[in-house]
Amino acid sequence: MNYVFEFSAVFEAWDELLAGLIRTVWLSGAAMAIGLVVAILGALGKTGGPRPLRWLIDAYIELIRNTPFLIQLFVIFFGLPAIGLRLEADQASLLALVVNVGAYGIEIIRAGIESIHHGQIEAGRALGLKNLQIFRLIVLKPALQAIYPSLTSQFILLMLNSSVCSAIAASELTGAANDIQARTFRSFEVYFVVTALYLVLSVMFWGIFAWIERSFLRQPAPR
Amino acid sequence: MRTLGSGDILFILLALRWTLLLSLAAFVGGSLGGLLVALMRSGTIKALRWIAFGYIKLFQGTPLLMQLFLAFFIPGIFGFNVDPWGAAALGLSLHASAFLGEIWRGAIETVPKGQWEASAALGLRYWRQMRLIVLPQALRVAIPPTVGFLVQLIKATSLASIIGFVEITRAAQVINNAVFQPFTIFGLVGLAYFVICWPLSAYSKRMEQRLALARR
Numbered sequence: 105m106n107y108v109f110e111f112s113a114v115f116e117a118w119d120e121l122l123a124g125l126i127r128t129v130w131l132s133g134a135a136m137a138i139g140l141v142v143a144i145l146g147a148l149g150k151t152g153g154p155r156p157l158r159w160l161i162d163a164y165i166e167l168i169r170n171t172p173f174l175i176q177l178f179v180i181f182f183g184l185p186a187i188g189l190r191l192e193a194d195q196a197s198l199l200a201l202v203v204n205v206g207a208y209g210i211e212i213i214r215a216g217i218e219s220i221h222h223g224q225i226e227a228g229r230a231l232g233l234k235n236l237q238i239f240r241l242i243v244l245k246p247a248l249q250a251i252y253p254s255l256t257s258q259f260i261l262l263m264l265n266s267s268v269c270s271a272i273a274a275s276e277l278t279g280a281a282n283d284i285q286a287r288t289f290r291s292f293e294v295y296f297v298v299t300a301l302y303l304v305l306s307v308m309f310w311g312i313f314a315w316i317e318r319s320f321l322r323q324p325a326p327r
Numbered sequence: 328m329r330t331l332g333s334g335d336i337l338f339i340l341l342a343l344r345w346t347l348l349l350s351l352a353a354f355v356g357g358s359l360g361g362l363l364v365a366l367m368r369s370g371t372i373k374a375l376r377w378i379a380f381g382y383i384k385l386f387q388g389t390p391l392l393m394q395l396f397l398a399f400f401i402p403g404i405f406g407f408n409v410d411p412w413g414a415a416a417l418g419l420s421l422h423a424s425a426f427l428g429e430i431w432r433g434a435i436e437t438v439p440k441g442q443w444e445a446s447a448a449l450g451l452r453y454w455r456q457m458r459l460i461v462l463p464q465a466l467r468v469a470i471p472p473t474v475g476f477l478v479q480l481i482k483a484t485s486l487a488s489i490i491g492f493v494e495i496t497r498a499a500q501v502i503n504n505a506v507f508q509p510f511t512i513f514g515l516v517g518l519a520y521f522v523i524c525w526p527l528s529a530y531s532k533r534m535e536q537r538l539a540l541a542r543r
Contacts, residue, residue, distance in 0.1 A: 107404040170478065170524035171517040172485035174496060179517065182509030260388075267390035271489055278392060292400040299393040306388035 113288040114297050117280075124280030125301055131194070131276055132263035135201035139262070140255075142202060143209025150214055161210065168207035174268055176200050181272045197269035197276070205262045212258060216251035217243070249321050256313040260306055267302070277301060331506045336515070342498030343519055349484045349494055352416045354477060357423020364428025366457070369435045379428065386425030392486055394418050399490050415487035419480065426476055434469035435461060471535035478524045478531070485520075495519060 114121075150161045168176065180203070181196035191199065220243050228238040270278035281298040285291050367379035386394065398418030402409045409417065438461045446460040488497035499516045503509050 106406075166525060166528070167521065170482075170528055171520045172482040172496070174485045174488070175513055175517045175520065178496075178500075178509065178513040182503070183513055184510075186508075186510045264388075264390040267392045268486065268489075270392070278390070292397070292404055295393055295396040295400060299389050299397060302389045302393060303385070 110290050111293050113290045114293045117284045120280045120284060124277035127275050128266055128277040131198060132266045135198055135205060135262055136259045138202045139205035139209055142206035143213050146206060146210035147213035147217060150210060151217055165207045165210055168204055173204050173265055174271060176204055177272060193272045193274040196272060197274040201262055201266060208258050212251050212254050216247040219250040220247055252317055252321060260309050263305060263309060329506055331508050335502045339495060339498045339502055342493060342495045346484050346494040349415055349487060350481045353419035353423050353480055356420025357427050360420060360424025361427025361431055364424055365431035365435060368428060368432040383425045383429050386422055391422055391483055392489060394422050395486055395490050411490050411492035414490055415492045419483060423480055430472045430476060431469055434465040437468050438464045471531045471538060474527055474531040478527050481524055
């Protein structure tokens with residue numbers, strides 16, 4: 105092995121890496137927030153909506169879950185201009201991430217809603233609670249607890265997936281890595297450092313999600 | 328600019344065989360690696376458990392695209408030049424090893440402890456306990472999530488296009504650069520993935536429901 109490591113070329117571009125890191129956090133954070141709204145609306149539509157709507161939501165879920173994210177990204181970025189909708193790379197990336205995570209999110213949220221035993225809702229009604237009160241006081245917290253692990257791992261997967269958006273030259277961490285690589289030719293060093301940065305991001309998100317769970321989702325232990 | 332011809336479509340669809348071959352290679356490689364990871368992770372040797380744990384977290388905590396880039400560049404450091412096919416097959420196999428390892432560890436742990444104790448009482452040692460008693464029971468539980476992961480893996484092979492391996496996504500890009508009909512071309516490719524993945528997803532879901540019924 106006579107390879108000479110040259111990490112200094114990478115560390116000199118720390119400002120580019122930091123900017124990319126922040127863009128990745130922003131992009132995936134925004135996609136998580138909007139995706140959660142899509143997922144909740146979709147889950148409500150799927151559990152309580154009229155039949156054609158349910159059918160439509162099912163088609164959306166199956167279509168997204170059975171095709172690669174990269175293809176979804178290409179259709180949105182390269183394909184949509186053909187029907188008159190031209191998006192910037194960053195906008196297309198956000199839209200693709202939302203569309204993608206929405207499909208997985210609907211199934212997760214639906215499972216959460218269905219995990220609440222019907223007797224609980226009936227008991228709430230017997231106590232004279234209104235529908236909204238039943239949802240807020242009885243359904244919401246246990247449903248969130250039930251789905252929290254799968255929802256948050258889906259979110260972390262989204263963050264990691266956002267690296268694929270570099271394929272359409274979106275401005276995020278992997279894109280920054282590609283720029284530095286093209287300039288310095290230190291391929292291994294660049295991608296090694298950036299992989300480590302993604303690992304830091306994962307740990308950071310794990311930490312934030314665990315903190316939210318501890319702070320807001322803890323229930324008194326059943327006796 | 329020329330228009331999209333039947334030759335172009337044939338070129339794209341024929342590239343599907345590379346997608347399938349890469350999926351197969353990654354699934355076989357990932358199964359071997361995954362079994363090793365699952366055995367290490369569910370075993371009694373503490374050091375091995377931790378190594379397997381670290382391996383899984385490392386691959387679950389970094390983007391697959393980065394894993395593929397590193398699979399492409401790391402062998403070069405040691406003087407081995409890999410082509411995009413080798414890098415993609417290696418990267419996806421290592422990736423699949425971590426995910427299958429975690430799935431199969433879960434399946435192994437669903438086998439009740441009494442099964443281990445009973446087989447130990449019959450005088451069986453670890454390997455025969457594993458092979459004759461535990462793995463056959465774990466297999467039943469493992470099939471639905473394994474098929475589910477296979478779908479993820481087939482979709483994941485599309486990222487090999489970014490490191491320059493000409494599978495169906497890359498072939499589509501090449502043709503699109505010449506004729507520029509992205510909606511038709513990427514729509515067609517999406518459909519091809521869907522035709523392969525959807526039956527697998529449906530099968531996985533049905534098996535899971537059947538298993539859930541059997542557990543009641």
